[in-house]
Amino acid sequence: MSNNSIIKVEGLHKSYKTGNNALHVLKGIDLDIKAGEMVSIMGSSGSGKSTLLNILGILDSHDSGNYYLDNIRIEKMNETKAARFRNNYIGFVFQSFNLISFKNAMENVALPLYYKNISRKKRNQMALEYLDRMGLKEWANHLPAELSGGQKQRIAIARALISKPKVILADEPTGALDSQTSFEVMDILQEVNQMGITVIIVTHENDIAHRTQRIIRLRDGIIGENKINGNFQPVNNEIFTSS
Numbered sequence: 001m002s003n004n005s006i007i008k009v010e011g012l013h014k015s016y017k018t019g020n021n022a023l024h025v026l027k028g029i030d031l032d033i034k035a036g037e038m039v040s041i042m043g044s045s046g047s048g049k050s051t052l053l054n055i056l057g058i059l060d061s062h063d064s065g066n067y068y069l070d071n072i073r074i075e076k077m078n079e080t081k082a083a084r085f086r087n088n089y090i091g092f093v094f095q096s097f098n099l100i101s102f103k104n105a106m107e108n109v110a111l112p113l114y115y116k117n118i119s120r121k122k123r124n125q126m127a128l129e130y131l132d133r134m135g136l137k138e139w140a141n142h143l144p145a146e147l148s149g150g151q152k153q154r155i156a157i158a159r160a161l162i163s164k165p166k167v168i169l170a171d172e173p174t175g176a177l178d179s180q181t182s183f184e185v186m187d188i189l190q191e192v193n194q195m196g197i198t199v200i201i202v203t204h205e206n207d208i209a210h211r212t213q214r215i216i217r218l219r220d221g222i223i224g225e226n227k228i229n230g231n232f233q234p235v236n237n238e239i240f241t242s243s
Protein backbone atom coordinates (compact mmCIF):
# COMPACT_ATOMS: atom_id res chain seq x y z
CA MET A 1 0.00 0.00 0.00
CA SER A 2 1.41 3.39 -0.87
CA ASN A 3 2.20 5.34 2.24
CA ASN A 4 0.88 8.74 1.33
CA SER A 5 -2.70 7.47 1.06
CA ILE A 6 -4.63 9.07 3.89
CA ILE A 7 -7.75 7.13 2.86
CA LYS A 8 -7.64 3.78 1.10
CA VAL A 9 -10.76 1.70 0.52
CA GLU A 10 -10.87 -1.70 -1.17
CA GLY A 11 -13.99 -3.64 -2.14
CA LEU A 12 -16.16 -1.91 0.43
CA HIS A 13 -19.75 -3.11 0.85
CA LYS A 14 -22.60 -1.73 2.92
CA SER A 15 -26.23 -2.81 3.16
CA TYR A 16 -29.06 -1.50 5.30
CA LYS A 17 -31.54 -3.97 6.71
CA THR A 18 -35.11 -2.75 6.46
CA GLY A 19 -37.49 -5.35 7.84
CA ASN A 20 -36.97 -8.52 5.82
CA ASN A 21 -35.15 -6.73 3.03
CA ALA A 22 -31.58 -5.57 2.65
CA LEU A 23 -30.78 -2.47 0.66
CA HIS A 24 -27.35 -2.97 -0.89
CA VAL A 25 -26.01 0.60 -1.10
CA LEU A 26 -22.22 0.27 -1.54
CA LYS A 27 -21.27 -2.64 -3.81
CA GLY A 28 -17.52 -2.79 -3.86
CA ILE A 29 -16.08 0.70 -3.51
CA ASP A 30 -12.40 1.25 -4.31
CA LEU A 31 -10.93 4.59 -3.35
CA ASP A 32 -7.47 5.99 -2.83
CA ILE A 33 -7.11 9.54 -1.55
CA LYS A 34 -3.66 10.96 -0.98
CA ALA A 35 -2.78 13.12 2.00
CA GLY A 36 -3.30 16.76 1.06
CA GLU A 37 -5.79 16.13 -1.75
CA MET A 38 -9.05 18.02 -2.17
CA VAL A 39 -11.67 15.83 -3.83
CA SER A 40 -15.40 15.86 -4.37
CA ILE A 41 -17.78 12.94 -4.38
CA MET A 42 -20.78 13.32 -6.68
CA GLY A 43 -23.75 11.10 -7.35
CA SER A 44 -27.52 11.29 -7.52
CA SER A 45 -29.67 11.47 -4.42
CA GLY A 46 -29.76 8.10 -2.68
CA SER A 47 -26.59 6.83 -4.40
CA GLY A 48 -24.83 6.31 -1.06
CA LYS A 49 -22.66 9.43 -0.76
CA SER A 50 -23.53 10.07 2.89
CA THR A 51 -23.26 6.36 3.65
CA LEU A 52 -19.71 6.35 2.27
CA LEU A 53 -18.76 9.56 4.07
CA ASN A 54 -20.13 8.26 7.37
CA ILE A 55 -18.04 5.10 7.00
CA LEU A 56 -14.94 7.17 6.17
CA GLY A 57 -15.64 9.22 9.30
CA ILE A 58 -16.18 6.12 11.44
CA LEU A 59 -19.70 7.24 12.26
CA ASP A 60 -20.90 3.99 10.70
CA SER A 61 -19.28 0.63 9.95
CA HIS A 62 -18.96 -1.29 6.69
CA ASP A 63 -20.04 -4.91 6.12
CA SER A 64 -17.02 -6.14 4.17
CA GLY A 65 -13.94 -4.89 2.38
CA ASN A 66 -11.04 -2.91 3.78
CA TYR A 67 -10.76 0.64 5.00
CA TYR A 68 -7.39 2.11 5.93
CA LEU A 69 -7.24 5.55 7.53
CA ASP A 70 -3.66 6.85 7.61
CA ASN A 71 -2.53 3.25 6.96
CA ILE A 72 -4.46 1.96 9.99
CA ARG A 73 -7.05 -0.70 9.24
CA ILE A 74 -10.45 0.42 10.49
CA GLU A 75 -12.59 -2.49 11.64
CA LYS A 76 -15.70 -2.71 13.76
CA MET A 77 -14.82 -0.91 16.96
CA ASN A 78 -16.63 0.20 20.07
CA GLU A 79 -17.83 3.78 20.32
CA THR A 80 -15.03 4.88 22.68
CA LYS A 81 -12.36 3.79 20.25
CA ALA A 82 -14.24 5.18 17.25
CA ALA A 83 -14.59 8.52 19.04
CA ARG A 84 -10.88 8.60 19.75
CA PHE A 85 -10.09 8.01 16.06
CA ARG A 86 -12.55 10.67 15.00
CA ASN A 87 -11.12 13.17 17.47
CA ASN A 88 -7.60 12.62 16.22
CA TYR A 89 -8.21 12.43 12.49
CA ILE A 90 -11.54 13.76 11.34
CA GLY A 91 -13.42 17.03 11.23
CA PHE A 92 -17.02 16.97 10.00
CA VAL A 93 -18.98 19.67 8.24
CA PHE A 94 -22.68 19.08 7.53
CA GLN A 95 -25.29 20.71 5.29
CA SER A 96 -27.39 21.64 8.31
CA PHE A 97 -24.37 22.95 10.31
CA ASN A 98 -25.27 20.86 13.40
CA LEU A 99 -24.53 23.66 15.84
CA ILE A 100 -25.89 23.44 19.36
CA SER A 101 -28.64 26.04 19.49
CA PHE A 102 -28.27 27.03 23.16
CA LYS A 103 -24.50 27.48 23.00
CA ASN A 104 -22.86 30.56 21.56
CA ALA A 105 -20.43 30.57 18.64
CA MET A 106 -17.34 30.34 20.83
CA GLU A 107 -18.76 27.45 22.88
CA ASN A 108 -19.75 25.58 19.71
CA VAL A 109 -16.24 25.91 18.29
CA ALA A 110 -14.66 24.89 21.60
CA LEU A 111 -16.79 21.76 21.99
CA PRO A 112 -14.43 19.14 20.47
CA LEU A 113 -11.75 20.17 22.97
CA TYR A 114 -14.03 19.30 25.87
CA TYR A 115 -13.03 15.67 25.43
CA LYS A 116 -9.33 16.46 25.24
CA ASN A 117 -8.47 17.36 28.81
CA ILE A 118 -7.92 21.05 28.06
CA SER A 119 -8.98 23.70 30.58
CA ARG A 120 -12.08 25.77 29.83
CA LYS A 121 -10.00 28.95 29.69
CA LYS A 122 -7.63 27.46 27.12
CA ARG A 123 -10.54 25.95 25.14
CA ASN A 124 -12.28 29.29 24.85
CA GLN A 125 -9.04 31.05 23.97
CA MET A 126 -8.41 28.58 21.13
CA ALA A 127 -12.01 28.86 19.96
CA LEU A 128 -11.67 32.64 19.74
CA GLU A 129 -8.50 32.21 17.71
CA TYR A 130 -10.30 29.95 15.21
CA LEU A 131 -13.30 32.27 15.08
CA ASP A 132 -10.89 35.11 14.37
CA ARG A 133 -9.40 33.20 11.44
CA MET A 134 -12.93 32.87 10.06
CA GLY A 135 -13.47 36.61 10.51
CA LEU A 136 -16.10 35.93 13.18
CA LYS A 137 -14.46 36.98 16.44
CA GLU A 138 -17.01 39.69 17.10
CA TRP A 139 -19.77 37.06 16.84
CA ALA A 140 -18.30 34.88 19.60
CA ASN A 141 -21.11 35.54 22.06
CA HIS A 142 -23.97 35.14 19.60
CA LEU A 143 -26.24 32.13 19.41
CA PRO A 144 -26.58 30.23 16.10
CA ALA A 145 -30.10 31.64 15.58
CA GLU A 146 -28.58 35.13 15.43
CA LEU A 147 -26.21 34.21 12.59
CA SER A 148 -26.57 33.85 8.80
CA GLY A 149 -26.18 30.48 7.06
CA GLY A 150 -22.71 31.39 5.83
CA GLN A 151 -21.65 32.47 9.33
CA LYS A 152 -23.02 29.24 10.79
CA GLN A 153 -21.08 27.16 8.29
CA ARG A 154 -17.87 29.10 9.04
CA ILE A 155 -18.43 28.36 12.73
CA ALA A 156 -18.94 24.68 11.89
CA ILE A 157 -15.68 24.73 9.91
CA ALA A 158 -13.86 26.38 12.83
CA ARG A 159 -15.26 23.65 15.10
CA ALA A 160 -14.07 20.99 12.65
CA LEU A 161 -10.57 22.50 12.58
CA ILE A 162 -10.02 23.08 16.27
CA SER A 163 -8.91 19.53 17.02
CA LYS A 164 -6.35 19.75 14.17
CA PRO A 165 -7.74 16.92 12.05
CA LYS A 166 -5.91 15.36 9.11
CA VAL A 167 -9.13 15.06 7.10
CA ILE A 168 -12.19 17.27 6.72
CA LEU A 169 -15.32 15.41 5.58
CA ALA A 170 -18.00 17.78 4.34
CA ASP A 171 -21.44 16.39 3.45
CA GLU A 172 -23.13 18.88 1.11
CA PRO A 173 -21.59 21.82 3.00
CA THR A 174 -23.13 24.35 0.63
CA GLY A 175 -26.48 22.59 0.24
CA ALA A 176 -28.31 25.11 2.42
CA LEU A 177 -26.53 28.22 1.14
CA ASP A 178 -27.09 30.67 -1.72
CA SER A 179 -24.50 30.59 -4.50
CA GLN A 180 -22.51 33.63 -3.34
CA THR A 181 -22.22 32.21 0.18
CA SER A 182 -21.47 28.75 -1.23
CA PHE A 183 -18.48 30.15 -3.06
CA GLU A 184 -17.24 31.89 0.10
CA VAL A 185 -17.48 28.60 1.98
CA MET A 186 -15.58 26.88 -0.85
CA ASP A 187 -12.88 29.58 -0.60
CA ILE A 188 -12.48 28.66 3.06
CA LEU A 189 -12.38 24.92 2.34
CA GLN A 190 -9.70 25.53 -0.29
CA GLU A 191 -7.68 27.52 2.24
CA VAL A 192 -8.10 24.68 4.73
CA ASN A 193 -6.75 22.31 2.08
CA GLN A 194 -3.79 24.62 1.50
CA MET A 195 -2.91 24.25 5.18
CA GLY A 196 -2.21 20.61 4.26
CA ILE A 197 -5.52 19.11 5.42
CA THR A 198 -7.16 16.55 3.14
CA VAL A 199 -10.65 17.76 2.18
CA ILE A 200 -13.45 15.50 0.91
CA ILE A 201 -16.66 17.21 -0.16
CA VAL A 202 -19.90 15.47 -1.05
CA THR A 203 -21.94 17.59 -3.40
CA HIS A 204 -24.43 17.32 -6.23
CA GLU A 205 -23.57 20.77 -7.55
CA ASN A 206 -21.20 20.81 -10.52
CA ASP A 207 -19.78 24.25 -9.82
CA ILE A 208 -18.86 23.17 -6.29
CA ALA A 209 -17.25 19.94 -7.50
CA HIS A 210 -15.28 21.91 -10.06
CA ARG A 211 -13.52 23.76 -7.29
CA THR A 212 -11.84 20.53 -6.15
CA GLN A 213 -8.84 18.77 -7.70
CA ARG A 214 -10.61 15.52 -8.50
CA ILE A 215 -14.23 14.44 -8.93
CA ILE A 216 -15.23 10.96 -7.82
CA ARG A 217 -18.57 9.71 -9.12
CA LEU A 218 -20.67 7.22 -7.22
CA ARG A 219 -23.09 5.32 -9.43
CA ASP A 220 -24.99 2.07 -8.82
CA GLY A 221 -22.99 1.43 -5.66
CA ILE A 222 -19.56 1.65 -7.24
CA ILE A 223 -17.10 4.37 -8.20
CA GLY A 224 -17.58 5.26 -11.82
CA GLU A 225 -15.65 8.02 -13.45
CA ASN A 226 -12.81 9.37 -11.32
CA LYS A 227 -11.36 12.32 -13.09
CA ILE A 228 -8.73 14.90 -12.49
CA ASN A 229 -10.35 18.27 -12.64
CA GLY A 230 -9.05 20.46 -15.43
CA ASN A 231 -11.05 23.47 -14.22
CA PHE A 232 -9.57 23.46 -10.73
CA GLN A 233 -8.72 26.97 -9.54
CA PRO A 234 -6.53 27.12 -6.45
CA VAL A 235 -6.92 30.16 -4.22
CA ASN A 236 -4.19 32.08 -2.54
CA ASN A 237 -5.60 33.77 0.49
CA GLU A 238 -3.97 35.20 3.57
CA ILE A 239 -6.39 34.10 6.29
CA PHE A 240 -4.55 30.98 7.39
CA THR A 241 -1.00 31.98 6.68
CA SER A 242 -0.58 34.36 9.61
CA SER A 243 -0.21 31.89 12.47
Ligand code: ADP
Pocket: 016, 017, 018, 023, 025, 043, 044, 045, 046, 047, 048, 049, 050, 051, 052
Ligand atom coordinates in the same frame (compact mmCIF):
# COMPACT_ATOMS: atom_id res chain seq x y z
P1 ADP B 1 -27.02 10.04 -0.61
O1 ADP B 1 -26.26 10.71 0.49
O2 ADP B 1 -26.19 9.78 -1.83
O3 ADP B 1 -28.28 10.78 -0.96
P2 ADP B 1 -27.46 7.96 1.35
O4 ADP B 1 -26.12 7.39 1.63
O5 ADP B 1 -28.01 8.89 2.37
O6 ADP B 1 -27.48 8.61 -0.10
O7 ADP B 1 -28.50 6.78 1.19
C1 ADP B 1 -28.32 5.71 0.28
C2 ADP B 1 -29.52 4.80 0.35
O8 ADP B 1 -29.55 4.15 1.61
C3 ADP B 1 -30.85 5.51 0.23
O9 ADP B 1 -31.74 4.69 -0.49
C4 ADP B 1 -31.32 5.68 1.65
O10 ADP B 1 -32.70 5.71 1.74
C5 ADP B 1 -30.75 4.43 2.31
N1 ADP B 1 -30.40 4.62 3.73
C6 ADP B 1 -29.54 5.56 4.22
N2 ADP B 1 -29.41 5.43 5.54
C7 ADP B 1 -30.19 4.39 5.92
C8 ADP B 1 -30.49 3.75 7.17
N3 ADP B 1 -29.94 4.17 8.32
N4 ADP B 1 -31.36 2.72 7.16
C9 ADP B 1 -31.92 2.29 6.00
N5 ADP B 1 -31.69 2.83 4.79
C10 ADP B 1 -30.84 3.88 4.75
Ligand code: MG
Pocket: 049, 050, 051, 171
Ligand atom coordinates in the same frame (compact mmCIF):
# COMPACT_ATOMS: atom_id res chain seq x y z
MG1 MG C 1 -26.57 12.48 1.54
